[in-house]
Structures are given as structure tokens and as C-alpha cells.
Amino acid sequence: MSDPFADLHETLFADKDVLSEDYQPESILERDDEIEEYRHALSDVLFGRSPENIMLYGKAGLGKTAVTKYMMDALVDNAATREEADELHVHERNCNGKTLFTIVRGLVNDLLPPEASPFPKRGLGTADAFEELYAQLDRRGGTHLIVLDEIDHLEDADTLLYELPRARSNGHIETAHVGLIGISNNYTFREQLSPKVKDTLMETEISFSPYNAVELQTILENRAEKAFVDGGYDKSAINKAAAFAARDVGNARQAIDLLRVGGEVAEKRRAECVTDADIEEARTKVKRGRLENRIRDQTEHAQYILQAVAILESDDKTPARSKQIQGMYEAVATRCGADPLTTLKSIQDHLSELHMLGFLQRFERNEGRGGGQYHEHALDLDPEVVIEIRKQIESERGE
Incomplete structure (x- = not known):
């Protein structure tokens, strides 16, 4: 049998990972206003003060998680060089499909010393997990930012958002400072919280609006320059992918997916570059794939x-x-x-x-x-x- 890969010597992609969902860009484009709000809300950390609680709102694909990762990396780097800043620890958790006990247990295990046994999955309750979490926070000291992505998917979010912001004032922790950063695809999430949680949280709210076609063009051009070989795409294909995504929900992830799948379509037909027709075909494929992912979520x-x-x-x-x-x-x-x-x-x-x-x-x-x-x-x-x-x-x- 002949080698099925023998004729694969050329590719349109210079770095396909640039178009993957888990790629973290070195700089964030078209989110200057949101970054400025975020910067102001996080500034207390650099002066050794208790951090503000922050809630980010916006539909999927609008940059909330990417901006948060960018800001956390920058904050950690800055805190390490500031005398006034306490030692900073960032804990990231995705709440989709998780119980409150699972989230708190995971935070405990993040904080336990390497030689300690993990907090048990069974036999103890959520109250026990919170008690151990407070003990470990005080043992470590410093400032802790707890990032909770897709927090609107957590069934008992009220308890978490009530307990942690009040932990210091209630005497559960003495040496550590704790701040919550919640990321939600649901604009009405706050309205669903109990009145006592709303009063306790006192958070900064940052809303991420959909990208327009021009903003998406800027993002796609930046990715395309890194992702494709020279001459590997038509500028009109970039514009079409941006226009499709902007017309739908203004989702950068969708626009990037269109470009990636368009490249795969072009490569399959052994073309020299990605064209409008490739983006048209990619649109059908991506639409089905994104719907499936949304349903699975x-x-x-x-x-x-x-x-x-x-x-x-x-x-x-x-x-x-x-x-x-x-x-x-x-x-x-x-x-x-x-x-x-x-x-x-x-x-x-x-x-x-x-x-x-x-x-x-x-x-x-x-x-x-x-x-x-x-x-x-x-x-x-x-x-x-x-x-x-x-x-x-x-x-x-x-x-």
C-alpha cells in the first residue's frame, strides 16, 4: 500500500496554533476600555490593600477570559517587583459542570503543601471544605485572587459569593486578603443573586460588548499574519470572516474559527491562499460546530x-x-x-x-x-x- 502522506509537503499555515482557542496573544486588541477599567479595579493589590471583587459580563467569545489571563499575568509580574504589594496568588477555576463542593475542594488542594494529602472527595461536606480553605489561606498569607469562569453555571453561586468576600470581616481569616473575579456569559446573573449577596459583594462590573466588523478585521489581520505563510490569504477573505461574525453576535472566537476552517478548506483543495469562497464554506461548518459546543455547554x-x-x-x-x-x-x-x-x-x-x-x-x-x-x-x-x-x-x- 502506498504512503497516504507522501504528497503532503506544503501547507498554508505557518503557525496554526495562533488560530486555536487556547492561544493567548501577547497583546489584547480592541479592548482598551475594558483593560483600563480592569487596571483601576486591580490597583489596590499593588499597594498591599484588600482587592476589589470584580464581575465581568458578556457573551462567549468577547475576550473576557483572554483579557483576564492577560491582566493576571501582568499583575503577578508587577506585584513581584513592588515592595508595598503582598505575595500574590491567582487561582483559576471553571465552574461549568462543577458543584460548590468541587470548586472549594479544588481551591483547598491548590493551597495545601506538597506533602499534604488532598482534601477528600467523600466523607466531608461543603462547610468542612470552607473551613479548610480558610485555614490554608491564612497559612499561606498574602493576597489571593480567585478567578471563577462561567460562574453563572454554578448552582450555589450565592453561597460562594457570600462566604468568601466576608471571610475576613467574619473572622474566618486574619492574615490573607481575598478577592473574587467572576466571569459570566449571562448579563442578568447579578439579578439572580440574593439581596444579601448583592450587598456583600460590592463589586466592580465590567461589561464586554460585541465586536464590530472593523474591530474583528483588526484582530483577524493580526492573527492571519502569524498563522499563514506569505500570500496565504486574501484580504477580502479576512473582511468576509469579520463581516460574518459581526453580523452574527460579534464574536471574536467565531471569526477566528472561520479563518482557521477557511484555511483548512483551502488546503484541502490544494489552493495557494484562502479566498472568499473558502470562508463561505467554512461558515456552514463553523455554524454547526459552534451550535454543538453551545448546546454541550x-x-x-x-x-x-x-x-x-x-x-x-x-x-x-x-x-x-x-x-x-x-x-x-x-x-x-x-x-x-x-x-x-x-x-x-x-x-x-x-x-x-x-x-x-x-x-x-x-x-x-x-x-x-x-x-x-x-x-x-x-x-x-x-x-x-x-x-x-x-x-x-x-x-x-x-x-
């Missing part, structure tokens, strides 16, 4: 509810009221081997969030004194694609 029960609405949509039974959706959701959850949520309120909360995230359309109905006001929901996506993705996810879980 949702909680288990949010996915069941989304699948239920998709089934109703396929049967021409939408827009549907919450009670109708609840019935289909219960059937989907049971079929997947899960215990359904028991209250209609929990279903309505999930529907509201799925609407906010762009998965669902919501229609307000008013039938006067007799019928009252209520909402109906319909899918804002192709139901066949949603059902197919959900089948794929379930098949993977069953393997």
Missing part, C-alpha cells in the same frame, strides 16, 4: 428542555406554554435515565435563560382578565440539528 436539564422544545417544534406544536414543554421535557429526561425537575418554576427559569442565550424565541400573551398574561416559547434554531446533536451527546454518554 448547557446543564444536563437545560439540554433536555431544549430537546423537548425541538421535538415540539418538529411536530408543529410551538409556540408552546411552559406546562406543555414540561410534559415533553419529563419524557425526554426519563428516556435519558435522569430524574426530571419537579417544579414548573424550575422549567420556566431554564426557559428564560435559554431565551436569553438565543436558543429560544419568547412570545408574551395577554388574554385579559380571564386568561391573564403568560409566555409561549419556540425554538430559534433548526430543530432537526438540535435533535441530531442531542442524540450524538447521549450516544457518547452511553459508550
Whole structure:
């Protein structure tokens, strides 16, 4: 059998990693205002004062995590050279799919000395984990910034956001200073917190707005210069990828994905550069891939509810009221081997969030004194694609 790779000698990519999701650029483009707000909010750390709590809001792909990584790296470097600054420790946790106990246990294990046994997974509760966390913070001393990405996915965020900011004033820690940095894709996350948490948090809020086409062009041009060989892309292809992403949700990650996949399409057809046509083809591929990732990012029960609405949509039974959706959701959850949520309120909360995230359309109905006001929901996506993705996810879980 002949060598299947024998004819692979040339590539359009000089450094394809530049277009990967985990690439951290040396400088952040088109986020000067947000960086300035961040810089001001973090400045107390450099003078040995207790850090402010910070909340970052904005949809996925708008630079929140990249800017945070950039700012943390710069802050650590600066703190190491300042006499007034305490020793700085940054702890990063992604809350998606995690319980409060898992997050606190992970922080404890970050702080334990190398010779210590890890905090146990079983046998102790969340209160025990908090107690050990406070002990380890005081043992280490210094300033600790706890970065919680996708904090809106943490079911008991109230407890975490109440406990840690008050730890020093409540006497749980004496020598350490603690600040929280929460990153949320949900603009309404703060509204869902309890009043006592809102009063305690006293945070700086930084909102990340969608990029426009010009800003995305700047970002893509910077990446393309590093990612492709000389002459490996048309300027018009950059503009088209930026325009597509700006027209959708202003998402830099989506724009970069379009450029990367466009390069793969061009390379597959053995072209000398990426063209508009390659970006057009990449758009279809990326759109499906991003939808799949967005669905996978949702909680288990949010996915069941989304699948239920998709089934109703396929049967021409939408827009549907919450009670109708609840019935289909219960059937989907049971079929997947899960215990359904028991209250209609929990279903309505999930529907509201799925609407906010762009998965669902919501229609307000008013039938006067007799019928009252209520909402109906319909899918804002192709139901066949949603059902197919959900089948794929379930098949993977069953393997």
C-alpha cells in the first residue's frame, strides 16, 4: 500500500496554533476600555490593600477570559517587583459542570503543601471544605485572587459569593486578603443573586460588548499574519470572516474559527491562499460546530428542555406554554435515565435563560382578565440539528 502522506509537503499555515482557542496573544486588541477599567479595579493589590471583587459580563467569545489571563499575568509580574504589594496568588477555576463542593475542594488542594494529602472527595461536606480553605489561606498569607469562569453555571453561586468576600470581616481569616473575579456569559446573573449577596459583594462590573466588523478585521489581520505563510490569504477573505461574525453576535472566537476552517478548506483543495469562497464554506461548518459546543455547554436539564422544545417544534406544536414543554421535557429526561425537575418554576427559569442565550424565541400573551398574561416559547434554531446533536451527546454518554 502506498504512503497516504507522501504528497503532503506544503501547507498554508505557518503557525496554526495562533488560530486555536487556547492561544493567548501577547497583546489584547480592541479592548482598551475594558483593560483600563480592569487596571483601576486591580490597583489596590499593588499597594498591599484588600482587592476589589470584580464581575465581568458578556457573551462567549468577547475576550473576557483572554483579557483576564492577560491582566493576571501582568499583575503577578508587577506585584513581584513592588515592595508595598503582598505575595500574590491567582487561582483559576471553571465552574461549568462543577458543584460548590468541587470548586472549594479544588481551591483547598491548590493551597495545601506538597506533602499534604488532598482534601477528600467523600466523607466531608461543603462547610468542612470552607473551613479548610480558610485555614490554608491564612497559612499561606498574602493576597489571593480567585478567578471563577462561567460562574453563572454554578448552582450555589450565592453561597460562594457570600462566604468568601466576608471571610475576613467574619473572622474566618486574619492574615490573607481575598478577592473574587467572576466571569459570566449571562448579563442578568447579578439579578439572580440574593439581596444579601448583592450587598456583600460590592463589586466592580465590567461589561464586554460585541465586536464590530472593523474591530474583528483588526484582530483577524493580526492573527492571519502569524498563522499563514506569505500570500496565504486574501484580504477580502479576512473582511468576509469579520463581516460574518459581526453580523452574527460579534464574536471574536467565531471569526477566528472561520479563518482557521477557511484555511483548512483551502488546503484541502490544494489552493495557494484562502479566498472568499473558502470562508463561505467554512461558515456552514463553523455554524454547526459552534451550535454543538453551545448546546454541550448547557446543564444536563437545560439540554433536555431544549430537546423537548425541538421535538415540539418538529411536530408543529410551538409556540408552546411552559406546562406543555414540561410534559415533553419529563419524557425526554426519563428516556435519558435522569430524574426530571419537579417544579414548573424550575422549567420556566431554564426557559428564560435559554431565551436569553438565543436558543429560544419568547412570545408574551395577554388574554385579559380571564386568561391573564403568560409566555409561549419556540425554538430559534433548526430543530432537526438540535435533535441530531442531542442524540450524538447521549450516544457518547452511553459508550
